[in-house]
Amino acid sequence: MLTLPTLAKVSNPAKTEVDVINVSNAVQSEITVVNLIDLPMSNPDYFPLLLANQILGGGSESRLFMNLREKHGFTYGAYSSTGAGRFQSKFSANAAVRNEKVDSAVVEFLKEINTIRTAKVSAEELQNAKNLYNGSFALGLENPARIAGFASSILINDLPKDFYRTYLQKLNAVTADDILRVAKKYYNHDNTRVVIVGKTEAFIPGLKKAGFTVNQFDSYATPVTAAATTSTATTKAAKDVIASYIAAIGGEAAIKKITSLQQNGEMDMEGNKLTVTMKNMAPNSNSMEISMMGQTAMKQVFNGTTGYAMQMGQKKELTGDDLTEKKEEKGLVSQLYYATDGWKVESAGTAKVGTADAYKLAITSPSGKKKTEYYDVKTGLLLKDEKTVTKGTVEISQSTEYGDYK
Known part of the structure; x- marks a missing residue:
């Protein structure tokens, strides 16, 4: 029998909180709405939650995607995921959003989460979600590694031996009432966390205006006071x-x-050490070369009027914005x-x-x-x-x- 350690449960906040981390040069902000859940795969709620997640944020036809991307144009995509297993897991919904639309996007995230908690999904939405799982489950059986994964999952999660044999039967038995019940139980609205990483000066005022209390943290999750950021x-x-x-x-x-300046440096990329050499000569000639193991990987040269970039032996003349930017550099x-x-x-x-x-x-x-x-x-x-x-x-x-x- 497999024995796994017991970990202390972590609580969700008593009231919904907005926690932000500043990345001052971010073009977009990453929004994650998240709450912790306790959902063993042996729990009967597992199958309704699979379908609830698919309807809410499982793909390009989900409610989050259709709202935040198709309706409002806040993002390229908005999705959700619902974890399950022997240990405490999480439900999360996320998207990368333009800084100036963060406050509006947070409102829409919470709106969609609340809607699936308070109103039944349509028969069409439910059937579409079931169809997707029926198809993907059948296709997965063609892969021997998938079947081996089923065996290990049964062992690790202490599941009945017929768990995957009856998988589709249990999935297709899920009703709209089941979706409503589990969404209300596992998807928090009044006691969730909204974590936002981005250019805080662009969206904090909007969040406060929308009525949210905002907590600021540094990149190591240490609380930051207003005095420390102002x-x-x-x-x-x-x-x-x-x-x-x-x-x-x-x-x-x-x-x-x-009249001239040379800068030398090193950096690591996927375990490989790269050597960087940058040279500048007055008034505005410059070059940059990146090499690995003595071989030039990338080189860029500008003589004050024209220039080129070379990578992997391919040489390309500098044009457009790249050339304009070089010409604008003075001294x-x-x-x-x-x-x-x-x-x-x-x-x-x-x-x-x-x-x-x-x-x-x-x-x-x-x-x-x-x-x-x-x-x-x-x-x-x-x-x-x-x-x-x-x-x-x-x-x-x-x-x-x-x-x-x-």
Whole structure:
């Protein structure tokens, strides 16, 4: 007989709470509505919950998907999952949502969860869910590994030996009343957790306006107080912030004497060590090379006018936005040129970077590319920059933090 350890049960919150973690350069926010459940697979509620989950968020025809994507356009997809087994598990519903629509998306998530808890599903929804499971179960029997998985599941979850022999019989016996009963029992509404990871400044005001109490945490789940996330420093003119930075790193005259700069680094990717070499030469020529085991994996070169990128032996000329961005880079310290050539620098208030108070500047390049820079109030030094780059149709958020100045 297989003996598994006994773990203490963890409680759900007494009242629904919204817990947020800030990722200041996030383009989208990840929303997860989650509550813990206790559902052994031997429990008769197991089969009704399989179908309840399918109807609520099991696929592209589910209620969450049709609401958040098809009706409102908040996300590319919204789904749910319901765990089961010997140990405490969870029900969760999730989606990646545009920052400015987080508050509305949370309302819709809770609305759909509450609806399936309080009103019977239609006969059509129930039959469609059953049809999907009947078909996938039959197809799965063609895979020997699936059958072996059934055997191990019976052992691990202490199931009757005929559990999978009677699987479809029990599934097809589920009624709309069963769905309503288990949804109300296992899918929490008034005592659930809504966890959101994203750009908090973009959605916290909306959540509070919608009536939610918001708890803030750092990336290690340590509570963050409002004072820790809000800078008390007085705003400073953007040109003065830049001037302080230039002075802090040695002054304009000293910087202009620098004609070249080389940076060397290493990084690990899937267990492989990559060597990175970046070279810059005044006024705006640069190159970057990434190599592995002495062989060049990727290289990019710009001579001030034209350039190319080479990867896996394939060479491609820089064009479009990539070329424009390179041409806009001036000098080895770009801040020296923020007052020229159509650059726009605006104060965006103050913020916290770690424990440091920082001036926040919104930077717009001549071509309209935007980024945000944070400068230490005390030292004037650059602490962090954030920007979003587009590769094809994909937007990628990039954040770089600076420290250990010497």
